[in-house]
Amino acid sequence: MNYLKNTHHAWKGDQYMKQHDYTCGYCNRHTSSNKGLSLYENQASSSQVANYGVYVCTYCKMPTFLWDGIQIPGSKYGNSVMGLSDRLSGLYEEARDSFSVNAYTAVILICRKLLMHIAVDLGAEPGKRFIEYVNYLKDNNFVTTRSDKWVDSIRKSGNESNHEVNIGTREEAELMIKFSEMIIKTNFEYPALMEKTEE
Numbered sequence: 001m002n003y004l005k006n007t008h009h010a011w012k013g014d015q016y017m018k019q020h021d022y023t024c025g026y027c028n029r030h031t032s033s034n035k036g037l038s039l040y041e042n043q044a045s046s047s048q049v050a051n052y053g054v055y056v057c058t059y060c061k062m063p064t065f066l067w068d069g070i071q072i073p074g075s076k077y078g079n080s081v082m083g084l085s086d087r088l089s090g091l092y093e094e095a096r097d098s099f100s101v102n103a104y105t106a107v108i109l110i111c112r113k114l115l116m117h118i119a120v121d122l123g124a125e126p127g128k129r130f131i132e133y134v135n136y137l138k139d140n141n142f143v144t145t146r147s148d149k150w151v152d153s154i155r156k157s158g159n160e161s162n163h164e165v166n167i168g169t170r171e172e173a174e175l176m177i178k179f180s181e182m183i184i185k186t187n188f189e190y191p192a193l194m195e196k197t198e199e
């Protein structure tokens with residue numbers, strides 16, 4: 001998403017703001033920027049309020065508002081994965097986008113949907129319960145053998161019935177994205193890479 005990289009548009013603002021380190025929500029890279037628009041106490045003030053303001057990413061040039069622990073847009077969690085069908089990649093990216101706006105319950109629900117689709121793509125029967133799909137992935141070794149603890153906590157979080165959905169925490173959302181990432185990397189991205197090298 002390098003909308004601004006190769007155009008003739010330019011940001012005009014403070015060229016030397018107080019530096020701010022953050023992970024850019026657009027390109028996902030860690031940047032240390034001192035360009036953008038700073039916030040001042042008032043019109044007459046000449047010193048920037050801490051390192052607050054709109055910062056421009058040094059890589060993709062997209063703007064991020066940073067103020068006292070707030071980052072808009074936030075950074076996504078997890079890494080992008082190649083070799084996925086449009087449906088799987090759509091769900092996975094939507095989960096990561098939801099994370100960047102702190103919508104953790106949405107992350108968890110989307111990841112459950114994603115894991116169900118993954119299981120069906122890998123041969124499970126449609127129309128089962130979430131837990132049964134987690135078991136399917138585990139029993140058929142689509143989940144690495146050393147991640148039992150993970151599988152247990154995913155099972156636990158998925159054990160509530162649909163009408164009593166709990167509000168998801170950041171930790172649960174991170175777990176769901178990491179778990180999904182691991183499964184789609186090992187079962188889709190790496191096999192797709194192998195097929196490419198064999199060509």
Ligand SMILES: [Zn+2]
Nearest residue numbers: 024027057060
């Ligand atoms: Zn960026």
